[in-house]
Amino acid sequence: MPWYRQHGRHALPWRMTRDPYAILVSEVMLQQTQVERVVPRYAAWLERWPTFCALATASPADVIREWRGLGYNRRALNLHRTAITVLREHGGQLPRDPAELLRLPGVGPYTAAAIRSFAYEESVAVADTNIARTIARAILGVESQRDVMARVIADAAANLLPVPGARDHNLAVMDLGATVCPARAPRCGACPLNEICAWRAAGQPPGAAASRPAPKFEHTARYARGRIVDALRQAPATTAELAAMLPRRHAARTADYLASLERDALVVRAAGDLWSLPVEAG
Secondary structure, three states, rough: HHHHHOOOOOOOOOHOOOOOOHHHHEEEOOOOOOHHHHHHHHHHHHHHHHOOOHOOOOOOHHHHHOOOOOOHHHHHHHHHHHHHHHHHHHHHHOOHHHHHHHHOOOOOOOHHHHHHHHOOOOOOOOOOOOHHHHHHHHHHHHHHOHHOOOHHHHHHHHOOOOOOHHHHHHHHHHHHHHHHHHHHHHHOOOOOOOOOHHHOOOOOOOOOOOOOOOOOOHHOOOHHHHHHHHHHOOOOOHHHHHHHHOHHHHHHHHHHHHHHHHHHOOOOEEOOEEEEEOOOOO
């Protein structure tokens, strides 16, 4: 905790609020997206839609447009659907009950725990990637959280919770993992846990979980789908027009990409072969 008071990322805007809606927005945006990319989009989002009620009345198309630059566009629709559900079924208040939280679109165990800890200050362990990796190394003596069962990480995280102060504890371990104990090149000399770290004491053995090299992003379906959505943010387009703006390796699969985007409700067939973003308001 002394390390966190001095080195923690206290200036992050979602750290300075207990508003459940604002914290949910930040948690959804931060899923697989870097903090630096999220900060400006988070501020713009809250300025445009400061409450569940405001977001629920937006159109899916506007929500997708506002999400530009964050990737994984389904997260935007899930956040929009959650706003509608919270308004219709919970009187505009994000529920505190874990089971109710997990029934919301796109809210999984981590996000539910984060809301309970960061918004409602409940004594509940949070285990994002940074926390899980730090616990795996410092407590369990392995290089990566992939080297142990998720249940073991969860139990270890719960056993570390202080009473009181669980919220700050979760944030401290999160920041430690993000800034001092990243997946590659951990800065053990700067770590406040270096004298008790089980992984360091064991000589930093490599993990057993083999990591496969990831394909180039430009070669993935996610890249092509994102390009299509970006194009439709500007204006409706035909299948041929969308194929023409994709790299050659993706052009022949344009119809498949559109079909998958349509199943995810990210695009609609407007008329004939014309595609657009969904426009119906929540």
